[in-house]
Amino acid sequence: MTAEEMYQEIILDYYRNPKNFGTMQHPTVAFRDSNPSCGDIIEMQLEIKDESIRDIKFLGKGCAISIASASLITEELKGKNIQEIKNFNKEKVLKLLAIPISGIRLKCALLALKAVKMAAYNYLGENND
Amino acid sequence: MAAIDVRKDFPILKRKVHEKKLIYLDSAATSQKPIQVINTITDFYKNYNTNIHRALHTLSDEATTLYETARKKIASFINANPEEIIFTKNATEGLNLLAFTFGKDRVKENDIILVTEMEHHSNLVPWQQLAKQQKAKLSFIPVTAEGKLDLETAENLLKQKPKLFAFTHVSNVLGTINPAKQLIELAKKYNVPTILDASQSVPHMPVDVRDLDCDFLVFSGHKMLGPTGIGVLYGKKQHLQNMNPFLTGGDMIKEVSYTETSWNDLPWKFEAGTPPIAEVIGLGAAVDYLQKIGMKSIQDHEQELTAYALEQLQKIKQVKIYGSQQEQIGVIAFNLADIHAHDLATVVDEEGIAIRSGHHCAQPLVEKLGVPATARMSFYIYTTKKDIDKAIKAIKKAKKVFKL
Ligand SMILES: Cc1ncc(COP(=O)(O)O)c(C=O)c1O
Numbered sequence: 001m002t003a004e005e006m007y008q009e010i011i012l013d014y015y016r017n018p019k020n021f022g023t024m025q026h027p028t029v030a031f032r033d034s035n036p037s038c039g040d041i042i043e044m045q046l047e048i049k050d051e052s053i054r055d056i057k058f059l060g061k062g063c064a065i066s067i068a069s070a071s072l073i074t075e076e077l078k079g080k081n082i083q084e085i086k087n088f089n090k091e092k093v094l095k096l097l098a099i100p101i102s103g104i105r106l107k108c109a110l111l112a113l114k115a116v117k118m119a120a121y122n123y124l125g126e127n128n129d
Numbered sequence: 130m131a132a133i134d135v136r137k138d139f140p141i142l143k144r145k146v147h148e149k150k151l152i153y154l155d156s157a158a159t160s161q162k163p164i165q166v167i168n169t170i171t172d173f174y175k176n177y178n179t180n181i182h183r184a185l186h187t188l189s190d191e192a193t194t195l196y197e198t199a200r201k202k203i204a205s206f207i208n209a210n211p212e213e214i215i216f217t218k219n220a221t222e223g224l225n226l227l228a229f230t231f232g233k234d235r236v237k238e239n240d241i242i243l244v245t246e247m248e249h250h251s252n253l254v255p256w257q258q259l260a261k262q263q264k265a266k267l268s269f270i271p272v273t274a275e276g277k278l279d280l281e282t283a284e285n286l287l288k289q290k291p292k293l294f295a296f297t298h299v300s301n302v303l304g305t306i307n308p309a310k311q312l313i314e315l316a317k318k319y320n321v322p323t324i325l326d327a328s329q330s331v332p333h334m335p336v337d338v339r340d341l342d343c344d345f346l347v348f349s350g351h352k353m354l355g356p357t358g359i360g361v362l363y364g365k366k367q368h369l370q371n372m373n374p375f376l377t378g379g380d381m382i383k384e385v386s387y388t389e390t391s392w393n394d395l396p397w398k399f400e401a402g403t404p405p406i407a408e409v410i411g412l413g414a415a416v417d418y419l420q421k422i423g424m425k426s427i428q429d430h431e432q433e434l435t436a437y438a439l440e441q442l443q444k445i446k447q448v449k450i451y452g453s454q455q456e457q458i459g460v461i462a463f464n465l466a467d468i469h470a471h472d473l474a475t476v477v478d479e480e481g482i483a484i485r486s487g488h489h490c491a492q493p494l495v496e497k498l499g500v501p502a503t504a505r506m507s508f509y510i511y512t513t514k515k516d517i518d519k520a521i522k523a524i525k526k527a528k529k530v531f532k533l
Contacts, residue, residue: 003527007531012531012532038488039492040501062469063469063471063502102475105475
Protein backbone atom coordinates (compact mmCIF):
# COMPACT_ATOMS: atom_id res chain seq x y z
CA MET A 1 0.00 0.00 0.00
CA THR A 2 1.27 3.48 -0.79
CA ALA A 3 0.16 6.77 0.70
CA GLU A 4 -1.40 7.72 -2.62
CA GLU A 5 -3.57 4.59 -2.51
CA MET A 6 -4.74 5.40 0.98
CA TYR A 7 -5.31 9.11 0.58
CA GLN A 8 -7.35 9.05 -2.57
CA GLU A 9 -9.08 12.15 -3.83
CA ILE A 10 -12.39 10.92 -2.44
CA ILE A 11 -11.05 10.38 1.08
CA LEU A 12 -9.44 13.81 1.09
CA ASP A 13 -12.69 15.30 -0.15
CA TYR A 14 -14.71 13.64 2.62
CA TYR A 15 -12.11 14.93 5.09
CA ARG A 16 -12.11 18.49 3.85
CA ASN A 17 -15.85 18.62 3.20
CA PRO A 18 -17.41 16.14 5.59
CA LYS A 19 -21.01 15.09 5.01
CA ASN A 20 -23.64 15.38 7.73
CA PHE A 21 -21.19 17.22 9.93
CA GLY A 22 -22.74 19.30 12.70
CA THR A 23 -25.27 19.02 15.47
CA MET A 24 -29.03 18.69 15.61
CA GLN A 25 -31.16 20.42 18.19
CA HIS A 26 -33.05 17.48 19.59
CA PRO A 27 -31.38 14.19 18.77
CA THR A 28 -33.34 11.13 19.90
CA VAL A 29 -30.06 9.57 20.94
CA ALA A 30 -26.41 10.55 20.86
CA PHE A 31 -23.16 8.86 21.73
CA ARG A 32 -19.65 10.20 21.96
CA ASP A 33 -16.57 8.04 21.84
CA SER A 34 -12.89 8.80 21.75
CA ASN A 35 -9.66 7.11 20.98
CA PRO A 36 -7.42 7.64 24.02
CA SER A 37 -4.21 6.80 22.20
CA CYS A 38 -4.62 9.57 19.65
CA GLY A 39 -7.27 11.94 21.02
CA ASP A 40 -9.75 11.55 18.16
CA ILE A 41 -13.34 12.20 19.19
CA ILE A 42 -16.57 11.43 17.32
CA GLU A 43 -20.09 12.10 18.51
CA MET A 44 -22.95 10.56 16.59
CA GLN A 45 -26.45 12.02 16.82
CA LEU A 46 -29.55 10.28 15.53
CA GLU A 47 -33.12 11.38 15.09
CA ILE A 48 -35.29 8.31 15.09
CA LYS A 49 -38.98 8.06 14.35
CA ASP A 50 -40.87 4.76 14.08
CA GLU A 51 -37.53 2.96 14.09
CA SER A 52 -36.42 4.90 11.05
CA ILE A 53 -33.26 7.00 11.11
CA ARG A 54 -34.72 10.31 9.95
CA ASP A 55 -31.52 12.23 10.40
CA ILE A 56 -27.99 11.50 11.45
CA LYS A 57 -25.17 13.89 12.14
CA PHE A 58 -21.70 13.70 13.54
CA LEU A 59 -19.37 16.03 15.29
CA GLY A 60 -15.77 15.60 16.24
CA LYS A 61 -12.16 15.89 15.36
CA GLY A 62 -9.86 13.40 13.85
CA CYS A 63 -7.70 12.34 10.98
CA ALA A 64 -8.77 12.00 7.36
CA ILE A 65 -9.57 8.33 7.85
CA SER A 66 -11.82 8.81 10.87
CA ILE A 67 -13.65 11.82 9.45
CA ALA A 68 -14.13 10.20 6.03
CA SER A 69 -15.37 7.07 7.71
CA ALA A 70 -17.88 9.01 9.84
CA SER A 71 -19.11 10.86 6.75
CA LEU A 72 -19.61 7.64 4.81
CA ILE A 73 -21.37 5.96 7.71
CA THR A 74 -23.86 8.79 8.12
CA GLU A 75 -24.60 8.77 4.39
CA GLU A 76 -25.09 5.04 4.44
CA LEU A 77 -27.39 4.93 7.46
CA LYS A 78 -29.60 7.92 6.80
CA GLY A 79 -33.16 6.72 6.16
CA LYS A 80 -32.42 3.14 7.20
CA ASN A 81 -34.18 1.22 9.93
CA ILE A 82 -32.41 1.46 13.30
CA GLN A 83 -32.38 -2.37 13.56
CA GLU A 84 -30.05 -2.47 10.57
CA ILE A 85 -27.27 -0.97 12.65
CA LYS A 86 -27.05 -4.33 14.42
CA ASN A 87 -25.68 -5.89 11.26
CA PHE A 88 -23.67 -2.91 10.22
CA ASN A 89 -20.10 -3.99 10.88
CA LYS A 90 -16.39 -3.50 10.31
CA GLU A 91 -16.39 -5.19 6.91
CA LYS A 92 -19.15 -2.91 5.69
CA VAL A 93 -17.30 0.20 6.85
CA LEU A 94 -14.09 -0.93 5.19
CA LYS A 95 -16.02 -1.59 2.00
CA LEU A 96 -17.45 1.91 2.11
CA LEU A 97 -14.00 3.38 2.60
CA ALA A 98 -12.68 1.23 -0.24
CA ILE A 99 -9.04 1.90 0.58
CA PRO A 100 -6.41 -0.32 2.17
CA ILE A 101 -6.29 0.30 5.93
CA SER A 102 -3.29 -0.90 7.90
CA GLY A 103 -3.42 -2.29 11.44
CA ILE A 104 -2.93 0.82 13.56
CA ARG A 105 -5.21 2.94 11.40
CA LEU A 106 -8.09 0.47 11.81
CA LYS A 107 -8.95 2.20 15.07
CA CYS A 108 -9.38 5.48 13.19
CA ALA A 109 -11.58 3.85 10.57
CA LEU A 110 -13.83 2.23 13.16
CA LEU A 111 -14.29 4.97 15.77
CA ALA A 112 -17.46 6.33 14.15
CA LEU A 113 -18.84 2.80 13.81
CA LYS A 114 -18.36 2.24 17.53
CA ALA A 115 -20.12 5.50 18.35
CA VAL A 116 -23.10 4.87 16.08
CA LYS A 117 -23.51 1.32 17.34
CA MET A 118 -23.45 2.47 20.95
CA ALA A 119 -26.04 5.14 20.15
CA ALA A 120 -28.27 2.55 18.49
CA TYR A 121 -27.91 0.04 21.31
CA ASN A 122 -28.69 2.69 23.88
CA TYR A 123 -31.82 3.57 21.94
CA LEU A 124 -32.90 -0.02 21.40
CA GLY A 125 -32.18 -0.90 25.01
CA GLU A 126 -34.37 1.89 26.27
CA ASN A 127 -37.17 1.14 23.85
CA ASN A 128 -37.24 -2.61 24.24
CA ASP A 129 -39.03 -2.85 27.55
CA MET B 130 30.06 14.79 19.79
CA ALA B 131 29.56 13.04 16.47
CA ALA B 132 26.27 11.19 16.17
CA ILE B 133 27.83 9.17 13.37
CA ASP B 134 30.29 7.58 15.81
CA VAL B 135 27.62 6.40 18.23
CA ARG B 136 25.22 5.04 15.61
CA LYS B 137 27.21 1.84 15.24
CA ASP B 138 26.33 1.04 18.86
CA PHE B 139 22.58 0.97 18.15
CA PRO B 140 21.66 -2.29 16.42
CA ILE B 141 18.08 -1.20 15.70
CA LEU B 142 19.30 1.62 13.46
CA LYS B 143 20.33 -1.03 10.96
CA ARG B 144 16.82 -2.29 10.43
CA LYS B 145 14.53 -1.34 7.61
CA VAL B 146 10.96 -0.12 7.66
CA HIS B 147 8.98 -0.38 4.42
CA GLU B 148 12.28 -1.33 2.80
CA LYS B 149 13.82 1.99 3.79
CA LYS B 150 16.42 2.57 6.45
CA LEU B 151 14.77 3.34 9.78
CA ILE B 152 14.96 6.99 10.80
CA TYR B 153 13.88 7.21 14.39
CA LEU B 154 12.56 10.63 15.36
CA ASP B 155 10.52 9.58 18.39
CA SER B 156 13.15 9.51 21.12
CA ALA B 157 11.04 11.65 23.44
CA ALA B 158 8.64 8.71 23.68
CA THR B 159 11.45 6.26 24.29
CA SER B 160 15.07 6.14 23.25
CA GLN B 161 16.80 3.33 21.42
CA LYS B 162 19.29 1.17 23.32
CA PRO B 163 23.00 0.78 22.64
CA ILE B 164 24.56 -2.67 22.49
CA GLN B 165 26.45 -1.91 25.72
CA VAL B 166 23.14 -1.72 27.63
CA ILE B 167 21.66 -4.74 25.88
CA ASN B 168 24.79 -6.79 26.64
CA THR B 169 24.85 -5.72 30.28
CA ILE B 170 21.31 -7.02 30.72
CA THR B 171 21.98 -10.35 28.98
CA ASP B 172 25.22 -10.72 30.90
CA PHE B 173 23.30 -10.30 34.14
CA TYR B 174 20.82 -13.04 33.25
CA LYS B 175 23.55 -15.32 31.93
CA ASN B 176 26.00 -14.95 34.79
CA TYR B 177 24.60 -13.28 37.90
CA ASN B 178 20.85 -13.81 38.02
CA THR B 179 19.37 -14.26 41.46
CA ASN B 180 17.39 -12.22 43.95
CA ILE B 181 19.19 -9.49 45.87
CA HIS B 182 19.41 -8.43 49.51
CA ARG B 183 18.16 -11.84 50.60
CA ALA B 184 20.60 -14.70 50.52
CA LEU B 185 24.16 -15.24 51.63
CA HIS B 186 25.32 -17.20 48.61
CA THR B 187 27.88 -15.84 46.19
CA LEU B 188 25.44 -15.09 43.39
CA SER B 189 23.29 -13.01 45.68
CA ASP B 190 26.30 -11.13 46.95
CA GLU B 191 27.43 -10.36 43.40
CA ALA B 192 23.96 -9.39 42.16
CA THR B 193 23.42 -7.13 45.17
CA THR B 194 26.75 -5.43 44.51
CA LEU B 195 25.86 -4.86 40.84
CA TYR B 196 22.48 -3.44 41.82
CA GLU B 197 23.82 -1.10 44.49
CA THR B 198 26.74 -0.05 42.31
CA ALA B 199 24.25 1.01 39.65
CA ARG B 200 22.43 3.08 42.29
CA LYS B 201 25.69 4.84 43.14
CA LYS B 202 26.37 5.60 39.47
CA ILE B 203 22.87 6.98 38.95
CA ALA B 204 23.14 9.04 42.14
CA SER B 205 26.42 10.59 41.11
CA PHE B 206 25.04 11.22 37.60
CA ILE B 207 22.58 13.76 39.07
CA ASN B 208 24.84 14.68 42.02
CA ALA B 209 22.69 12.99 44.69
CA ASN B 210 23.52 10.56 47.48
CA PRO B 211 22.68 6.90 46.87
CA GLU B 212 20.26 6.84 49.79
CA GLU B 213 18.25 9.57 48.08
CA ILE B 214 17.74 7.46 44.94
CA ILE B 215 14.61 5.33 44.93
CA PHE B 216 13.93 2.96 42.08
CA THR B 217 10.43 2.97 40.67
CA LYS B 218 8.82 1.52 37.56
CA ASN B 219 8.96 4.83 35.68
CA ALA B 220 8.54 8.59 36.18
CA THR B 221 4.78 8.12 36.46
CA GLU B 222 5.17 5.80 39.44
CA GLY B 223 7.57 8.26 41.09
CA LEU B 224 4.96 11.01 40.81
CA ASN B 225 2.23 8.74 42.12
CA LEU B 226 4.42 7.72 45.03
CA LEU B 227 4.77 11.40 45.90
CA ALA B 228 1.06 12.11 45.50
CA PHE B 229 0.07 9.17 47.71
CA THR B 230 2.63 9.85 50.47
CA PHE B 231 4.11 13.33 50.66
CA GLY B 232 1.14 14.92 48.89
CA LYS B 233 -1.61 13.15 50.77
CA ASP B 234 -0.11 13.94 54.17
CA ARG B 235 0.45 17.58 53.31
CA VAL B 236 -2.49 18.68 51.24
CA LYS B 237 -5.74 19.22 53.12
CA GLU B 238 -9.11 20.82 52.43
CA ASN B 239 -8.91 24.21 50.70
CA ASP B 240 -5.15 23.93 50.20
CA ILE B 241 -3.61 24.65 46.83
CA ILE B 242 -1.52 22.35 44.64
CA LEU B 243 0.40 24.21 41.95
CA VAL B 244 1.30 22.75 38.55
CA THR B 245 1.66 24.25 35.06
CA GLU B 246 -0.41 24.11 31.89
CA MET B 247 2.35 22.21 30.08
CA GLU B 248 2.44 19.02 32.12
CA HIS B 249 2.46 15.50 30.77
CA HIS B 250 -0.60 13.58 32.01
CA SER B 251 1.78 11.85 34.46
CA ASN B 252 2.42 15.09 36.28
CA LEU B 253 -1.16 16.30 36.05
CA VAL B 254 -3.57 13.46 36.74
CA PRO B 255 -2.04 12.36 40.10
CA TRP B 256 -2.30 15.96 41.40
CA GLN B 257 -5.74 16.50 39.94
CA GLN B 258 -6.99 13.36 41.66
CA LEU B 259 -5.26 14.22 44.93
CA ALA B 260 -6.91 17.64 44.83
CA LYS B 261 -10.31 16.00 44.34
CA GLN B 262 -9.77 13.54 47.19
CA GLN B 263 -8.57 16.17 49.64
CA LYS B 264 -11.00 18.85 48.44
CA ALA B 265 -8.03 21.00 47.57
CA LYS B 266 -7.60 23.33 44.62
CA LEU B 267 -5.37 22.71 41.63
CA SER B 268 -3.81 25.90 40.19
CA PHE B 269 -1.95 26.26 36.92
CA ILE B 270 0.90 28.48 35.82
CA PRO B 271 -0.23 29.55 32.35
CA VAL B 272 1.69 28.88 29.15
CA THR B 273 2.18 31.99 27.04
CA ALA B 274 1.54 32.19 23.31
CA GLU B 275 5.27 31.56 22.76
CA GLY B 276 5.07 28.30 24.67
CA LYS B 277 6.83 29.51 27.81
CA LEU B 278 5.70 29.63 31.41
CA ASP B 279 4.29 32.97 32.51
CA LEU B 280 6.78 33.77 35.27
CA GLU B 281 4.96 36.80 36.62
CA THR B 282 1.82 34.78 37.27
CA ALA B 283 4.04 32.03 38.68
CA GLU B 284 5.22 34.32 41.45
CA ASN B 285 1.69 35.46 42.21
CA LEU B 286 0.54 31.87 42.48
CA LEU B 287 3.49 30.91 44.69
CA LYS B 288 2.65 33.82 46.99
CA GLN B 289 -0.61 32.05 47.75
CA LYS B 290 1.50 29.36 49.45
CA PRO B 291 0.51 26.21 47.63
CA LYS B 292 1.34 23.05 49.59
CA LEU B 293 3.50 21.82 46.74
CA PHE B 294 4.62 22.84 43.28
CA ALA B 295 5.15 20.19 40.59
CA PHE B 296 6.42 21.16 37.15
CA THR B 297 8.25 19.84 34.14
CA HIS B 298 11.85 20.76 33.46
CA VAL B 299 11.53 20.32 29.68
CA SER B 300 8.19 20.12 27.86
CA ASN B 301 7.66 16.87 25.99
CA VAL B 302 5.46 18.71 23.46
CA LEU B 303 7.12 22.08 22.92
CA GLY B 304 10.68 21.24 23.91
CA THR B 305 10.75 24.36 26.08
CA ILE B 306 13.46 24.32 28.75
CA ASN B 307 11.80 25.90 31.75
CA PRO B 308 13.93 28.09 34.04
CA ALA B 309 13.84 25.43 36.75
CA LYS B 310 16.46 26.97 39.01
CA GLN B 311 14.74 30.33 39.00
CA LEU B 312 11.33 28.78 39.70
CA ILE B 313 12.71 26.65 42.53
CA GLU B 314 14.36 29.70 44.10
CA LEU B 315 11.07 31.55 43.87
CA ALA B 316 9.23 28.62 45.44
CA LYS B 317 11.72 28.53 48.29
CA LYS B 318 11.07 32.19 48.98
CA TYR B 319 7.52 31.15 49.87
CA ASN B 320 8.50 27.83 51.47
CA VAL B 321 6.84 25.75 48.79
CA PRO B 322 8.35 22.29 48.21
CA THR B 323 9.18 21.54 44.57
CA ILE B 324 8.78 18.40 42.48
CA LEU B 325 10.60 18.44 39.17
CA ASP B 326 9.53 16.17 36.33
CA ALA B 327 12.92 15.65 34.70
CA SER B 328 11.78 12.96 32.23
CA GLN B 329 12.83 15.10 29.26
CA SER B 330 15.82 16.85 30.83
CA VAL B 331 17.94 14.18 32.53
CA PRO B 332 18.38 12.27 29.24
CA HIS B 333 19.39 15.35 27.27
CA MET B 334 21.36 17.81 29.41
CA PRO B 335 23.40 18.03 32.62
CA VAL B 336 21.09 17.98 35.67
CA ASP B 337 22.43 18.56 39.16
CA VAL B 338 19.95 18.19 42.01
CA ARG B 339 22.20 20.02 44.48
CA ASP B 340 22.54 22.97 42.16
CA LEU B 341 18.82 23.03 41.33
CA ASP B 342 17.96 22.43 45.00
CA CYS B 343 14.58 20.86 44.19
CA ASP B 344 12.93 18.78 46.90
CA PHE B 345 12.09 15.90 44.57
CA LEU B 346 12.89 14.92 40.99
CA VAL B 347 11.69 12.04 38.82
CA PHE B 348 12.73 10.49 35.51
CA SER B 349 12.41 7.28 33.48
CA GLY B 350 15.29 5.04 32.43
CA HIS B 351 13.83 4.11 29.06
CA LYS B 352 14.16 7.65 27.70
CA MET B 353 17.92 7.72 28.40
CA LEU B 354 19.20 4.58 26.66
CA GLY B 355 18.12 2.33 29.54
CA PRO B 356 15.53 -0.45 29.58
CA THR B 357 11.81 -0.02 30.23
CA GLY B 358 10.44 -0.80 33.68
CA ILE B 359 12.90 1.33 35.62
CA GLY B 360 12.46 4.88 36.85
CA VAL B 361 14.11 7.04 39.46
CA LEU B 362 12.76 9.18 42.24
CA TYR B 363 15.21 11.50 43.91
CA GLY B 364 14.17 13.09 47.20
CA LYS B 365 15.98 15.15 49.80
CA LYS B 366 16.88 12.88 52.68
CA GLN B 367 14.95 14.80 55.32
CA HIS B 368 11.75 14.44 53.30
CA LEU B 369 12.24 10.77 52.54
CA GLN B 370 12.91 10.07 56.20
CA ASN B 371 9.70 11.74 57.29
CA MET B 372 7.50 10.23 54.61
CA ASN B 373 5.38 7.14 55.05
CA PRO B 374 6.11 4.23 52.71
CA PHE B 375 4.10 3.93 49.51
CA LEU B 376 3.98 0.17 48.93
CA THR B 377 4.58 -2.27 51.75
CA GLY B 378 5.77 -5.87 51.83
CA GLY B 379 9.09 -7.61 51.50
CA ASP B 380 12.46 -5.81 51.44
CA MET B 381 11.10 -2.50 52.72
CA ILE B 382 10.95 -3.73 56.32
CA LYS B 383 13.34 -3.86 59.22
CA GLU B 384 11.40 -6.05 61.65
CA VAL B 385 7.99 -7.64 61.29
CA SER B 386 5.72 -9.22 63.87
CA TYR B 387 2.13 -10.36 63.41
CA THR B 388 0.93 -6.95 64.50
CA GLU B 389 3.68 -4.41 63.85
CA THR B 390 6.35 -3.54 61.29
CA SER B 391 9.26 -1.15 61.35
CA TRP B 392 10.51 0.31 58.09
CA ASN B 393 13.85 -0.34 56.49
CA ASP B 394 16.46 2.43 56.08
CA LEU B 395 16.56 4.68 53.05
CA PRO B 396 16.29 4.07 50.18
CA TRP B 397 14.94 0.52 50.65
CA LYS B 398 11.97 1.76 52.70
CA PHE B 399 10.45 2.76 49.36
CA GLU B 400 11.38 -0.36 47.40
CA ALA B 401 8.86 -3.04 48.31
CA GLY B 402 9.19 -6.47 46.76
CA THR B 403 11.76 -7.79 44.32
CA PRO B 404 12.92 -4.80 42.31
CA PRO B 405 13.65 -4.73 38.55
CA ILE B 406 17.22 -5.92 39.14
CA ALA B 407 18.37 -6.38 35.55
CA GLU B 408 16.76 -3.07 34.58
CA VAL B 409 18.57 -1.16 37.33
CA ILE B 410 21.88 -2.65 36.25
CA GLY B 411 20.99 -1.87 32.62
CA LEU B 412 20.27 1.73 33.56
CA GLY B 413 23.67 1.86 35.25
CA ALA B 414 25.24 0.86 31.92
CA ALA B 415 23.20 3.56 30.15
CA VAL B 416 24.54 6.16 32.58
CA ASP B 417 28.08 4.96 31.92
CA TYR B 418 27.47 5.36 28.20
CA LEU B 419 26.02 8.86 28.54
CA GLN B 420 28.81 9.97 30.82
CA LYS B 421 31.43 8.75 28.41
CA ILE B 422 30.02 11.11 25.79
CA GLY B 423 29.34 13.85 28.32
CA MET B 424 25.98 15.46 28.99
CA LYS B 425 27.17 18.88 27.88
CA SER B 426 28.16 17.49 24.47
CA ILE B 427 24.80 15.77 24.20
CA GLN B 428 23.00 18.99 24.98
CA ASP B 429 25.06 20.90 22.40
CA HIS B 430 24.42 18.24 19.77
CA GLU B 431 20.67 18.30 20.36
CA GLN B 432 20.38 22.06 20.45
CA GLU B 433 22.26 22.25 17.18
CA LEU B 434 19.94 19.66 15.62
CA THR B 435 16.86 21.43 16.98
CA ALA B 436 17.98 24.74 15.50
CA TYR B 437 18.73 23.05 12.17
CA ALA B 438 15.39 21.24 12.04
CA LEU B 439 13.48 24.41 12.93
CA GLU B 440 15.24 26.26 10.15
CA GLN B 441 14.47 23.54 7.59
CA LEU B 442 10.85 23.18 8.69
CA GLN B 443 10.27 26.89 8.44
CA LYS B 444 11.25 26.78 4.82
CA ILE B 445 8.26 24.59 4.04
CA LYS B 446 5.29 26.78 3.38
CA GLN B 447 2.19 25.69 5.28
CA VAL B 448 4.13 24.21 8.19
CA LYS B 449 3.12 25.63 11.51
CA ILE B 450 5.56 25.19 14.40
CA TYR B 451 4.40 25.38 18.00
CA GLY B 452 6.63 26.71 20.74
CA SER B 453 9.11 29.48 21.35
CA GLN B 454 11.97 28.31 19.15
CA GLN B 455 14.34 29.58 21.83
CA GLU B 456 15.45 27.69 24.91
CA GLN B 457 14.21 24.61 23.15
CA ILE B 458 15.79 21.17 23.15
CA GLY B 459 15.25 17.94 21.32
CA VAL B 460 11.54 18.24 20.56
CA ILE B 461 9.60 20.08 17.84
CA ALA B 462 5.81 20.07 17.54
CA PHE B 463 4.32 21.11 14.21
CA ASN B 464 1.49 20.65 11.75
CA LEU B 465 1.23 20.73 7.98
CA ALA B 466 -1.68 22.87 6.73
CA ASP B 467 -5.03 21.21 7.44
CA ILE B 468 -3.57 17.71 7.52
CA HIS B 469 -4.19 15.76 10.70
CA ALA B 470 -0.94 14.69 12.35
CA HIS B 471 -1.87 10.98 12.09
CA ASP B 472 -2.17 11.24 8.37
CA LEU B 473 1.15 13.02 8.12
CA ALA B 474 2.78 10.37 10.34
CA THR B 475 1.38 7.62 8.11
CA VAL B 476 2.84 9.19 4.99
CA VAL B 477 6.31 9.75 6.45
CA ASP B 478 6.29 6.25 7.96
CA GLU B 479 6.24 4.97 4.41
CA GLU B 480 9.68 6.47 4.03
CA GLY B 481 10.88 4.59 7.10
CA ILE B 482 10.62 7.68 9.28
CA ALA B 483 9.13 7.38 12.76
CA ILE B 484 7.53 10.57 14.06
CA ARG B 485 4.88 10.90 16.72
CA SER B 486 1.40 12.28 16.22
CA GLY B 487 -1.42 13.04 18.61
CA HIS B 488 -1.61 14.86 21.90
CA HIS B 489 1.63 13.40 23.31
CA CYS B 490 0.01 12.65 26.68
CA ALA B 491 -0.55 16.36 27.20
CA GLN B 492 -4.09 16.70 25.91
CA PRO B 493 -4.98 19.96 27.70
CA LEU B 494 -1.84 21.66 26.35
CA VAL B 495 -2.45 20.53 22.77
CA GLU B 496 -6.05 21.72 23.07
CA LYS B 497 -4.72 25.05 24.25
CA LEU B 498 -2.64 25.25 21.09
CA GLY B 499 -5.99 25.15 19.34
CA VAL B 500 -5.50 21.94 17.37
CA PRO B 501 -6.74 18.37 17.79
CA ALA B 502 -3.23 16.97 17.45
CA THR B 503 0.29 17.82 16.38
CA ALA B 504 3.10 15.97 14.73
CA ARG B 505 6.29 15.80 16.75
CA MET B 506 9.89 15.01 15.94
CA SER B 507 12.33 14.37 18.71
CA PHE B 508 16.03 13.73 18.67
CA TYR B 509 18.79 12.01 20.56
CA ILE B 510 22.49 11.30 20.43
CA TYR B 511 22.18 9.08 17.35
CA THR B 512 20.17 11.61 15.31
CA THR B 513 21.97 13.26 12.41
CA LYS B 514 21.27 16.23 10.17
CA LYS B 515 20.86 13.72 7.38
CA ASP B 516 17.95 12.16 9.30
CA ILE B 517 16.33 15.57 9.49
CA ASP B 518 16.91 16.20 5.79
CA LYS B 519 15.13 12.95 4.98
CA ALA B 520 12.24 13.86 7.25
CA ILE B 521 11.92 17.23 5.55
CA LYS B 522 11.86 15.52 2.18
CA ALA B 523 9.11 13.18 3.37
CA ILE B 524 7.06 16.10 4.67
CA LYS B 525 7.38 17.73 1.26
CA LYS B 526 6.15 14.50 -0.29
CA ALA B 527 3.15 14.59 2.04
CA LYS B 528 2.25 17.97 0.60
CA LYS B 529 1.83 16.27 -2.76
CA VAL B 530 -0.16 13.34 -1.38
CA PHE B 531 -2.58 15.70 0.30
CA LYS B 532 -2.81 17.92 -2.77
CA LEU B 533 -1.53 21.02 -1.01
C1 LIG C 1 7.61 15.19 30.55
C2 LIG C 1 7.24 13.77 30.80
N1 LIG C 1 6.80 13.41 32.01
C3 LIG C 1 6.46 12.15 32.30
C4 LIG C 1 6.54 11.15 31.36
C5 LIG C 1 6.10 9.79 31.74
O1 LIG C 1 7.09 8.85 31.61
P1 LIG C 1 6.76 7.31 31.85
O2 LIG C 1 5.67 6.97 30.90
O3 LIG C 1 8.04 6.62 31.54
O4 LIG C 1 6.34 7.18 33.27
C6 LIG C 1 6.98 11.47 30.08
C7 LIG C 1 7.11 10.47 29.01
O5 LIG C 1 6.24 10.02 28.33
C8 LIG C 1 7.33 12.81 29.80
O6 LIG C 1 7.75 13.17 28.57
